[in-house]
Amino acid sequence: MDARRRKILIGAALGLGTALLRPTLGRAQQPGLGRDRLVLLGTKGGPRVTSYAPTPSSNLIVYRNVPYVIDAGYGVTFKLVEAGLPLPALRYIFITHHHSDHNLELGPLVYNAWATGLRSSIDAYGPAGIQELLDAYWQSERFDIDTRIADEGRPDLRKLVSAHTYAQGPVFASEDVKVTALRNVHPPIVESYALKFEFGGKTIVFSGDTTYFPPLAEFAKGADVLVHEVMYGPALEALVQKNPNAATLMAHLKASHTLAEDVGRIAAAAEVKMLVLNHFVPGDDKSVTPEVWTAAVRKTFAGNIVVGRDLLEVAL
Numbered sequence: 001m002d003a004r005r006r007k008i009l010i011g012a013a014l015g016l017g018t019a020l021l022r023p024t025l026g027r028a029q030q031p032g033l034g035r036d037r038l039v040l041l042g043t044k045g046g047p048r049v050t051s052y053a054p055t056p057s058s059n060l061i062v063y064r065n066v067p068y069v070i071d072a073g074y075g076v077t078f079k080l081v082e083a084g085l086p087l088p089a090l091r092y093i094f095i096t097h098h099h100s101d102h103n104l105e106l107g108p109l110v111y112n113a114w115a116t117g118l119r120s121s122i123d124a125y126g127p128a129g130i131q132e133l134l135d136a137y138w139q140s141e142r143f144d145i146d147t148r149i150a151d152e153g154r155p156d157l158r159k160l161v162s163a164h165t166y167a168q169g170p171v172f173a174s175e176d177v178k179v180t181a182l183r184n185v186h187p188p189i190v191e192s193y194a195l196k197f198e199f200g201g202k203t204i205v206f207s208g209d210t211t212y213f214p215p216l217a218e219f220a221k222g223a224d225v226l227v228h229e230v231m232y233g234p235a236l237e238a239l240v241q242k243n244p245n246a247a248t249l250m251a252h253l254k255a256s257h258t259l260a261e262d263v264g265r266i267a268a269a270a271e272v273k274m275l276v277l278n279h280f281v282p283g284d285d286k287s288v289t290p291e292v293w294t295a296a297v298r299k300t301f302a303g304n305i306v307v308g309r310d311l312l313e314v315a316l
């Protein structure tokens, strides 16, 4: 499949010109990573794998030649390759919460970067448990990693990757980018977060997985882009009608995720410039078309709605 054909270019809608691009700082061997952009890598809600696309959650921001990966659901490595990101350029990873549709490929992703030539450091940020997640992965691939270090002269991957635990508040700050977390509502998980990225006068907010959560509107106030999870109510009701045992699942979904109309309410209250939908539930029901998603959100939000899909690009 031709990745370029499948990309939708939203255009330079946000007006951050190339004048802000500058040479790479401190990573001399890193190739150019292209223009500043947001790329949705995986847009499906939940861990079920039913097709090549959409895959579970992951996103990429490239700003000033540095990549920031947000969530690492299954499929993230290949989606990064398709998005044109050289894997050894991987630098920062942020996990919003420890559901597997957001973290299953964290270990394999950094491994794949290493197998592809990574020699520089990676910092991985996540709620409590991020260190254990990586440690367990190192244990599972200890034989291979030790073998390749001795046999192929590779650096020790375990020393290149640092895990950082975050909670509500400041997560990360550099000269270029500031990242802040807001705890959202995603039972039964307590440590689940929305993340705000601020850079060059621009703001991108990711809702993470959350039920309707009005404080998110304040957190995302005036954002250039709000990437929000979304659930389509009528399709869930159809699911329950087909399968009486799905009632428990239905209760979980409503307590932990946000219906399309409520996503619109958050975007309207936050007065965001662009609402990008992702983490679709259902994620693989062909009858719920982009027009259906848009119409459901349009009831409560008059602004710019973009129905996300894997490899969709937003120029920054």
Ligand SMILES: [Zn+2]
Residues within 6 Å of the ligand: 045, 046, 057, 099, 101, 102, 209, 279
């Ligand atoms: Zn999820």
Ligand SMILES: [Zn+2]
Residues within 6 Å of the ligand: 097, 099, 186, 209
């Ligand atoms: Zn979740």
